[in-house]
Amino acid sequence: MEIREVFARNLEAAGRAKGLSQEELAHRAGIDRTYISSLERSVYNASIDVVDHLATVLEIEASDLLKRRPEKK
Amino acid sequence: MEIREVFARNLEAAGRAKGLSQEELAHRAGIDRTYISSLERSVYNASIDVVDHLATVLEIEASDLLKRRPEKK
Numbered sequence: 001m002e003i004r005e006v007f008a009r010n011l012e013a014a015g016r017a018k019g020l021s022q023e024e025l026a027h028r029a030g031i032d033r034t035y036i037s038s039l040e041r042s043v044y045n046a047s048i049d050v051v052d053h054l055a056t057v058l059e060i061e062a063s064d065l066l067k068r069r070p071e072k073k
Numbered sequence: 074m075e076i077r078e079v080f081a082r083n084l085e086a087a088g089r090a091k092g093l094s095q096e097e098l099a100h101r102a103g104i105d106r107t108y109i110s111s112l113e114r115s116v117y118n119a120s121i122d123v124v125d126h127l128a129t130v131l132e133i134e135a136s137d138l139l140k141r142r143p144e145k146k
Binding site for chain 2 (some may be wrong): 002003004006008009045046047048049051061062063064066067068
């Protein structure tokens, strides 16, 4: 799985785990909602500064957002 | 610690652990040595594609390169 997709899935899952909509996550992070949406569709090659900023808002570690999970069959 | 510095230290440590000079790492990754050097000095905001590519060359996970380690006092 490409790292962008790993990040996209982890970002979405972390937002869901916190009960945050894309809109609320975007608001808290001070980032446009369409940018979050694009990240969750693996459109952009996020920078580590953005990854770390989103992780802070989600109260997790930046490394958590890049962790490869076992793929479902 | 800023994420760029976390990445810089982990990148340097992982290269050292593999016995790779900056030059050899750059060669294997197909990236300019000056770019690697800049990443190790926290100059650039690396993208996750670059992080993942370097991790692959270093035979570790992308998430390992963003892991915050306990800071020395």
